[in-house]
Amino acid sequence: MVGGSRLRAWKATLGGLMVVLAAPTACAGPYQYYEGTGIHDTTAGEVAGGWENVEGTRVVLRKDGTALLEKLDGQDFDFEDGWRLxxxxxxxxTDDNGGQVVRLTLTARTRAESRPTATATDTSTPEPPPTYAWSFYVDRDQNDELKLFFFHGDPDIGNTYVMTRETGS
Incomplete structure (x- = not known):
């Protein structure tokens, strides 16, 4: 019987060790370790202009580095709060090893509203922030057209918020 209890103890120790080793990757969603699109050849002149998405969001990136934002949702978990700025x-x-990123900062909020399909996880919706910063990855679609995107919601799901060139731009 001594050998059987040693075997059970060894199995329990090994099982516990596997749980401890697996824990750091258990919630590693698609974008938690996202390294970028690998795009390095876009110019600021190409990115400048009007951008929109299917939810009625509109962003104008001016060549002088200023921006106009209309109904832009929060990224990551902030999206779940349901506000639009x-x-x-x-x-x-900007450009780093993983690819290019558009860093957009709201410096003067003129309006905050709720997204019609908001699924706030808390019944007490937090106050929208007076300023905010987004990081849009720069990518290209199958037709080599630029698109900008960020991740939103639960990181395990990997939902993307995609902005395409404004119609007529």
Missing amino acids: SGTGTWQL
């Missing part, structure tokens, strides 16, 4: 701000195109 409008106002003015600044933007810049």
Whole structure:
């Protein structure tokens, strides 16, 4: 019987060790370790202009580095709060090892509203922030057209908020 209890103890120890080792990756969603699109050839002049998405969001990135935002939702978990911000701000195109990113900062909020399909996880909806910053990844679609996106919601799901060139731009 001594051998059987040692075997059970060894199995329990090994099982516990596997749980401890697996825990750090258990919630590692698609974008938690996202390294970027690998796009490095876009210019600020190409990014400048009007952008929109299917939810009625509109962003104008001006060549002078200023921006106009209309009904832009929060990224990551802030999206779940259901607010949409409008106002003015600044933007810049950055580049790192993973690819290019548009850094957009709302500096003067002119309006805050709720998204019609908001699924706030808390019944007490938090006050929308007076300023906010987004990081849009720069990518290209199958037709080589630019698109901008960020991740929103639960990181395990990997939902993307995609902005395409404004119709007529």
